[in-house]
Amino acid sequence: MQVRRTVLILPLFAIALTQIAAGQQPTETAPAATTQTPAATPAAAPVWQSTTVPAGGGKPQDATKPAPPAKPEKPAKPEKAAKPKKAEYTGPTEVVVLPPSPMLDENGSQRLDPDGKPMFNPPLKQQRDKKGHPLFDDKGKPVYQTAKDPGYDEHGKKIHTAKEKAPKLVPVHIARGTFSVDGVVGKAALNYDISDLKYLYMYVPGMGVVVVSNVTFPGAKEQKNAFNGNTLTVTVMEHKLELASDNGFLGKKPESAFVRIDRESTLPSKFPVVGYGTLRVAPYAWPGAKPNAVLAGTLPPPPLPKNLQPTLLVQPCPKGQTRAAAAVKAQPGATALPGPCMVAGAKGATGSTGAQAAPVPQQNLGR
Numbered sequence: 001m002q003v004r005r006t007v008l009i010l011p012l013f014a015i016a017l018t019q020i021a022a023g024q025q026p027t028e029t030a031p032a033a034t035t036q037t038p039a040a041t042p043a044a045a046p047v048w049q050s051t052t053v054p055a056g057g058g059k060p061q062d063a064t065k066p067a068p069p070a071k072p073e074k075p076a077k078p079e080k081a082a083k084p085k086k087a088e089y090t091g092p093t094e095v096v097v098l099p100p101s102p103m104l105d106e107n108g109s110q111r112l113d114p115d116g117k118p119m120f121n122p123p124l125k126q127q128r129d130k131k132g133h134p135l136f137d138d139k140g141k142p143v144y145q146t147a148k149d150p151g152y153d154e155h156g157k158k159i160h161t162a163k164e165k166a167p168k169l170v171p172v173h174i175a176r177g178t179f180s181v182d183g184v185v186g187k188a189a190l191n192y193d194i195s196d197l198k199y200l201y202m203y204v205p206g207m208g209v210v211v212v213s214n215v216t217f218p219g220a221k222e223q224k225n226a227f228n229g230n231t232l233t234v235t236v237m238e239h240k241l242e243l244a245s246d247n248g249f250l251g252k253k254p255e256s257a258f259v260r261i262d263r264e265s266t267l268p269s270k271f272p273v274v275g276y277g278t279l280r281v282a283p284y285a286w287p288g289a290k291p292n293a294v295l296a297g298t299l300p301p302p303p304l305p306k307n308l309q310p311t312l313l314v315q316p317c318p319k320g321q322t323r324a325a326a327a328v329k330a331q332p333g334a335t336a337l338p339g340p341c342m343v344a345g346a347k348g349a350t351g352s353t354g355a356q357a358a359p360v361p362q363q364n365l366g367r
Contacts, residue, residue, distance in 0.1 A: 095134045096142045098124040114198070114217070116281040127151030169196040170214060170250070177245040179274045186272030187310055190245070192287070194276055197250075200232070201284045202241055203273040208263035209284060210236050214250060217280050219260045226257030234259050243274065274310065 100120035103111040111119045126142040127135040132154045135143045145151055150159040177190030181204055200212040212234060213220065214227065226234050227250045232243040234257055265282045267273055277285030288310055 089131070089133055092134050095126040095128065096144075097126070098144070112279055114278060114280045116279055116283070128154060128156075130156050132156045171195055172197045172249055173245075173247050174243075175246040177243060177274075179272055180242050180244075181272060182240055187274050190243075190274055190310055192276060197276070198278045199276065199280055200243070201273075201275040201277065201286070202243065203265075203267055203269070203275075203286075204239070204241070205266075205270055205272070207237060207239065208261055209265040209267075209282070210234065210241060211260045211262060211280055211284075213258050213280070214255060216258045217260070220258035221260070222256050223259055224256045225254035226259075227251075227255040229254075232257065236261050 100123050103119040103121050105111045113119050124144045127145050127149070128151050129135045130152055132152060135151060137143055143151075147161065150161055153159055172192070172194040174190050174192040174194070177188075177192070178185050179187040179190065179202060186204070197214060199217075202210045202212065204210070211220070212226075212232065216222070223234055226232060229252070230245050230248045232249055234241050236259065260280070262282065265284070267286075273286055275284055275286035277287075279285070
């Protein structure tokens with residue numbers, strides 16, 4: 001700030017002039033005193049130009065502007081009512097599990113595994129709900145698991161079933177097939193539609209049953225190039241068994257066959273028999289051949305002798321009936337034939353109990 005000094009010159013000059021006019025010597029005057037005036041303060045700004053600087057800095061605010069209206073306070077939220085505690089579950093905690101049930105085939109007979117042992121469906125288990133509790137329907141009956149809806153586990157998590165890859169099937173179609181032993185035809189007019197080849201059976205009197213498959217199995221020996229085009233040729237006990245067909249068996253390239261002979265199995269037949277099935281042990285299946293299609297432009301051949309015509313060893317059971325346990329062997333070393341048909345659930349039926357039903361007559365080969 002600059003300090004303004006003001007020298008009082010005019011009053012001293014006036015006093016000197018007065019003394020000269022009166023004939024007096026002008027007196028020495030002391031040097032003019034100087035006075036320091038306080039620093040000039042800036043004039044107050046007009047009211048309309050007054051500003052206010054915020055305490056935290058920033059852009060000045062005009063003090064004349066009206067302050068923004070205060071925001072109305074939000075009304076306090078009403079306190080939420082406390083949720084009532086969930087009632088504790090007092091129902092049953094153990095799920096119902098049904099025992100395994102017999103697995104039946106398309107004819108209503110007990111299904112057997114390749115080793116001839118009975119097969120059963122897995123135990124049927126009750127479903128659980130989203131809370132992990134046993135599930136019941138509106139009538140109070142247990143709801144059981146299915147392949148598409150297994151329900152939830154004990155922790156309430158959804159059970160996801162893994163998708164199983166369908167097994168690869170080996171279809172075989174035998175058309176106008178012949179079965180020969182050492183070059184002699186033992187069976188003809190064989191016509192089988194096999195959706196998935198497991199085992200082929202070739203029975204020769206005095207030799208037993210020869211079991212053949214395209215994959216290895218216990219007790220079987222490999223014979224290379226046995227499946228060759230439309231023929232299957234195996235050697236058993238120095239005898240040549242050949243099964244021929246108008247259609248190919250497995251493919252264009254030769255493939256091995258796995259062969260096992262069951263010398264203990266015999267059939268009440270004087271002539272060779274051919275069959276197929278899913279068992280590698282007795283009792284074997286001996287399905288009858290289907291009629292062959294008539295070829296266009298050809299004359300029908302004379303009828304085959306009865307001993308060459310394939311027939312059913314045992315007729316299939318009617319719908320709703322199943323096979324009883326195996327019948328008693330007719331003679332030592334003979335294969336026991338399947339029991340008679342009876343109503344499912346009857347006493348003596350495979351895998352069931354109840355009253356025994358009347359047997360159904362059987363039809364043997366060679367008659």
